[in-house]
Amino acid sequence: MMPAAAPDSTPDDRDRFARALVALVPNLRRYALALCRSRDVADDLVQATCERALAGQQGFEPGTRMDAWLFRILRNAWIDGFRRTRAEGVVVDIDAASEVAGEDRVRTGESRLLLDAAGRAIMRLPEEQREVLLLVCVEELSYREASALLDIPIGTVMSRLARARSRLADDLGLNAAASRPHATKEAGS
Amino acid sequence: MNRAGFDDEILMAYADGELDPERAEAVAQAAAADPHLADRIATYRDTARVARDAKLDAEGDDLQERIARLVREAAPAPKTLARTVDRPDPFLPARRARAFRQRLHLPMAASVVLALLVGSAIGFGLGARGGGEEASAIVLAGTIGDDLASVLTTTPSGGMASLADGRALRAVATFRDRRGDVCRELEIDGASDGDAVLAVACRRDETWSVRFSMTVPASGAGYVPAGSLETLDAFLADIDAGEPLDADAERAALAAPGGG
Numbered sequence: 305m306m307p308a309a310a311p312d313s314t315p316d317d318r319d320r321f322a323r324a325l326v327a328l329v330p331n332l333r334r335y336a337l338a339l340c341r342s343r344d345v346a347d348d349l350v351q352a353t354c355e356r357a358l359a360g361q362q363g364f365e366p367g368t369r370m371d372a373w374l375f376r377i378l379r380n381a382w383i384d385g386f387r388r389t390r391a392e393g394v395v396v397d398i399d400a401a402s403e404v405a406g407e408d409r410v411r412t413g414e415s416r417l418l419l420d421a422a423g424r425a426i427m428r429l430p431e432e433q434r435e436v437l438l439l440v441c442v443e444e445l446s447y448r449e450a451s452a453l454l455d456i457p458i459g460t461v462m463s464r465l466a467r468a469r470s471r472l473a474d475d476l477g478l479n480a481a482a483s484r485p486h487a488t489k490e491a492g493s
Numbered sequence: 494m495n496r497a498g499f500d501d502e503i504l505m506a507y508a509d510g511e512l513d514p515e516r517a518e519a520v521a522q523a524a525a526a527d528p529h530l531a532d533r534i535a536t537y538r539d540t541a542r543v544a545r546d547a548k549l550d551a552e553g554d555d556l557q558e559r560i561a562r563l564v565r566e567a568a569p570a571p572k573t574l575a576r577t578v579d580r581p582d583p584f585l586p587a588r589r590a591r592a593f594r595q596r597l598h599l600p601m602a603a604s605v606v607l608a609l610l611v612g613s614a615i616g617f618g619l620g621a622r623g624g625g626e627e628a629s630a631i632v633l634a635g636t637i638g639d640d641l642a643s644v645l646t647t648t649p650s651g652g653m654a655s656l657a658d659g660r661a662l663r664a665v666a667t668f669r670d671r672r673g674d675v676c677r678e679l680e681i682d683g684a685s686d687g688d689a690v691l692a693v694a695c696r697r698d699e700t701w702s703v704r705f706s707m708t709v710p711a712s713g714a715g716y717v718p719a720g721s722l723e724t725l726d727a728f729l730a731d732i733d734a735g736e737p738l739d740a741d742a743e744r745a746a747l748a749a750p751g752g753g
Contacts, residue, residue, distance in 0.1 A: 326561045330551035337550055347556050354560050422547035440509070441544035447511050462502040469505065469540035478539045479532075 321361060324370050325354060331443060335375055338438040339382050341427055343417060353378040372445060376453050425475040433468035440465055499523065499530065508537035637694060637701040645677050645694055645701055646747045649740065656681070667743040670695060671733035675746045676704070678725075691725050693732075704732070 332353055336346035356377050357364075364373050419427060426434060439450045440461070447465075451458045473479050499520060506512045507520040524531040637645070640657060648654045648664040656662050665678040676695035692706035705728045738746055 322564050326557060326564060329557040329560045330553075333553050333556055334549045334551040343550065343553065347553055347559075350553075350556060351560065351563065354563055358564065418548065418550040420548040422543045423549045426544060426547055426549065437544055438549075441541040442547070442549070444545075447506070447509075459502075462506065466501045466505050469537055469544075470501070472540050472544065473536050476543060478543065479536055 318361070321364065321370075325357060325374070328371055328374055329354070331371055332374055332378055334442065335378060335435075335438060336382070337417065338426070338434050339379070339431070341417070349378060349381055352381045356381065369445075369449065371443060372449050372453055375439065375443070375445075379453065422472075422476060425472050428475070429468050429471060433464050433471070436461055436464040437468040437472070441469075501533075504530070504534050505537045508534050509541065637703060642701045645679075645696075650677075650737065650743060666737035667746060668729075668737050669735045669746070672697075675749075676732075676734065678729075693725075693728065 329350060332350045333346055336349040336353075337343070340346055340349060353374060357374055360377075364370060417423070417427065426437060429437065435454070436450060439445045439453065440447065445453065447458050447461050451461045454461065503512070503516070503520065507517055510517075512520065520530075520534075524534055644654045644656070644662060645664075648662065650664045650666050652664050654662045654664070661682045663680045663682070665680055667675065667677050670676055674695045674697050676693055679690075679692045679694065681690040681692065690706055690708050692703055694701050694703045696702075705725070707724060737743075
């Protein structure tokens with residue numbers, strides 16, 4: 305059946321939708337990369353997402369976060385098809401690369417990603433942690449929004465996110481405690 | 494690492510501003526008295542900042558440009574202005590009322606997106622705007638007999654019905670005019686000459702009457718020439734035609750006695 309569109313949608317809304325969609329392409333690509341870690345696959349994924357978004361525009365509720373709506377479409381596209389075609393190879397390459405001391409870039413199947421040290425550290429996180437970190441810390445979704453998008457409890461969002469950030473902090477030497485004289489690690493208390 | 498009952502996730506939630514005020518205050522007080530706790534919170538803030546600023550290859554080479562092109566090219570204009578009379582999908586009435594007039598005011602990107610919507614007949618509530626005379630760009634008009642009236646109340650938009658004279662009626666959409674009368678947009682295919690009739694019939698006081706009709710030469714393959722749709726669109730704009738009703742609303746409106 306046809307879904308009823310939001311009653312207050314106007315041509316201006318639709319114009320905004322088109323512009324917002326294009327404006328959000330970098331965000332979509334960033335999320336796509338966090339999922340697949342390949343430039344080529346990420347681009348295809350973003351394109352498929354935009355096609356689905358255009359075709360299903362009436363499913364978007366004005367006034368809600370469009371990026372979260374698009375992320376969900378992208379994630380579904382990834383789960384539906386892209387992931388299967390890509391499951392082998394790349395992930396292994398990256399995990400192996402992360403073990404190599406001094407590895408300068410994260411290699412992917414087809415190409416190299418343009419990443420800085422923080423970007424590399426993020427890409428080396430396990431997929432579940434990487435995804436949550438990206439959604440909350442980079443795209444600034446609330447825990448609740450991330451929970452809804454990923455269909456997981458907020459507690460799971462928090463535990464994945466905390467682990468991702470501990471690991472990131474270790475990787476990048478961000479532990480504030482380590483750089484302060486008073487902050488010797490306490491085993492107990 | 495636990496200290497004073499604050500586990501990592503609570504401290505992280507505090508750093509992210511996700512704690513309720515009461516617990517946030519408790520963490521803040523504890524952190525003020527405990528530099529170690531404060532450092533752990535600072536680390537969560539640092540990781541968030543570092544992640545936010547990380548270079549993650551978001552731009553790609555020309556991805557954004559390609560998507561902008563995709564948005565523009567998603568629905569070529571000619572196809573959206575002509576419609577096929579024998580669309581297979583019964584849930585996709587062929588054309589959204591008033592789309593054409595709105596297109597005139599839109600920049601390119603919006604037009605393309607809008608064009609995608611033409612054909613999906615989604616409601617974009619264009620509420621009735623006050624009174625005014627019922628406009629009528631009528632070529633043929635008149636009340637409708639019981640047989641045709643029953644076809645009008647029972648054929649869902651997107652559906653076809655055979656008329657007594659052998660012509661095929663196609664229900665395009667159902668909407669309400671500014672007075673709330675239920676109206677149906679129709680196409681009637683000529684039996685032999687290939688011409689088609691575009692018509693709008695509305696119901697008031699349980700009587701259906703034709704308020705608009707025009708004969709258009711069929712252009713082959715079941716497409717109605719785009720130009721004739723402009724005329725129809727102008728008429729629909731004049732009567733303040735609301736958006737096409739969806740399947741459920743249509744059923745309800747057509748079933749309701751006395752024009753609903």
